[in-house]
Amino acid sequence: MxxxxxxxxxxxxxxxxxxxxxxxxxxxxxxxxxxxxxxxxxxxxxxxxxxxxxxxxxxxxxxxxxxxxLTTNETSWFRDGDPFTALTSTVLPSLVAARGPNEPLKIWSAACSSGQEPYTIAMLLEDALPSAATRVAITATDLSREMVERTRAGRFTQLEVNRGLPAPMLVRHFTRAGNEWEVAPALKRMVTASECNLAAPALPPMGPFDVVYLRNVLIYFDLSTKQAILRRVRAVMRPDGWLFLGAAETTLGVDDSWERVVIGRSSAYRPLKGA
Structure with a gap:
């Protein structure tokens, strides 16, 4: 019909x-x-x-x-690859050098869907940073209550883990839970999930963030909404923070208060000083 x-x-x-x-x-x-x-x-x-x-x-x-x-919840592990390679190759060393040895690192996975993105980040940092379990805090948000609950549960079907999760990482960071796979407790402790409507007039109190993953989200909004979201995101970031957008997204022609930085085959955006 x-x-x-x-x-x-x-x-x-x-x-x-x-x-x-x-x-x-x-x-x-x-x-x-x-x-x-x-x-x-x-x-x-x-x-x-x-x-x-x-x-x-x-x-x-x-x-x-x-x-x-009607919100899109398409996701996978290490989606598009390059933004996660950039995190460990460039962004993390830069942040570690700029922060004190015990200073927390805060990362926001906006529009986290069912949790693959925040747990991808958690796995990478757990493997790359010896103090990750106590130093890294990942905020995962989504408009959908169901997706937030799934992220908190940290359980994935075999079909879901087959979508981009390398076998060594599955063995190292997951345990069997019946017919599903469950994220290790150490990773769950790094991730806090909550509901958040990015298009609402104000974001909930959070941050300031060192890194924000706002990927494959802006494409669904009109120009004025994109501008408003980018302003609100910038307000909860550290002045030397890093923003990752989707491959088809950019701040260019939308909000000129960001600097584009090329990292290998990927790009990140940083708040312009004084903007």
């Missing part, structure tokens, strides 16, 4: 109001696919019936489920 234009427009407006994510015309198929499981769980025949029900009797839980279903 094709979603009626009025219902699709209502979903678009709801998602934009709650998350600032822009659903372009032509994404009806995505809305159908993502919302059909919710409709069926509520005993409704199709997505049109779901939208009609929520429009006539709105409640916070139903609207939250719709918005969360």
């Amino acid at each position: 094709t979603l009626a234009t009025t219902n699709f427009d209502w979903v678009r407006q709801l998602v934009h109001r709650e998350s600032a994510i822009v659903l372009q015309p032509g994404k009806e198929y995505l809305v159908e696919a993502r919302l059909l499981p919710i409709a069926r769980s509520m005993g409704l025949a199709d997505v049109g019936k779901l939208v009609d029900a929520v429009r006539s009797r709105p409640d916070p839980d139903s609207t939250r489920r719709i918005v969360e279903a």
